[in-house]
Amino acid sequence: xxxxxxxxxxxxxxxxxxxxxxxxxxxxxxxxxxxxxxxxxxxxxxxxxxxxxxxxxxxxxxxxxxxxxxxxxxxxxxxxxxxxxxxxxxxxxxxxxxxxxxxxxxxxxxxxxxxxxxxxxxxxxxxxxx
Numbered sequence: 001x002x003x004x005x006x007x008x009x010x011x012x013x014x015x016x017x018x019x020x021x022x023x024x025x026x027x028x029x030x031x032x033x034x035x036x037x038x039x040x041x042x043x044x045x046x047x048x049x050x051x052x053x054x055x056x057x058x059x060x061x062x063x064x065x066x067x068x069x070x071x072x073x074x075x076x077x078x079x080x081x082x083x084x085x086x087x088x089x090x091x092x093x094x095x096x097x098x099x100x101x102x103x104x105x106x107x108x109x110x111x112x113x114x115x116x117x118x119x120x121x122x123x124x125x126x127x128x129x130x
Contacts, residue, residue: 010111010112010115010116011023011033012024012030014035014093016093019034019035019036019093019096020032020033020034020035021033021034021035021093021095023111031104031107033095033100033104033108034095034096034099034100035093035094035095035096036093036094036096037091037092037093037094038091038092038093038094039090039091039092040083040085040086040089040090040091040092041085041092042083042084042085042086042092043083043085043086043090045090045091046083046090047082047083047086047088047089047090048077048080048081048082048083048088049080049081049083049084050074050079050080050081051079051080051081052084054074054079055074055079059074095108095112
């Protein structure tokens with residue numbers, strides 16, 4: 001599984017002005033989570049990465065040896081696309097733990113963990129043909 005292909009959005013919406021994530025619970029009350037910006041983990045602050053359709057399942061030395069033009073193009077950035085996570089902004093919002101009480105921190109940790117566990121489970125099911 002390639003990080004660039006995973007749905008990184010675990011929240012319902014993000015308000016950039018107030019720097020808050022919003023999770024709609026469907027029970028009338030939304031959960032508001034304070035946020036801050038951090039260098040994007042996916043592109044490591046570059047704003048772009050290689051298109052996952054090119055190398056998400058790995059490349060071998062033979063891929064480059066068999067086609068020297070591919071090697072040159074690959075390392076020159078010809079196959080780069082805007083980052084799937086930050087959309088080229090080089091930073092991504094993350095929960096700001098310093099502005100949360102312990103109860104909210106625990107809720108956010110569990111919520112995000114559940115989200116990515118579900119994403120992984122869906123990926124595994126797709127790989128098995130379900």
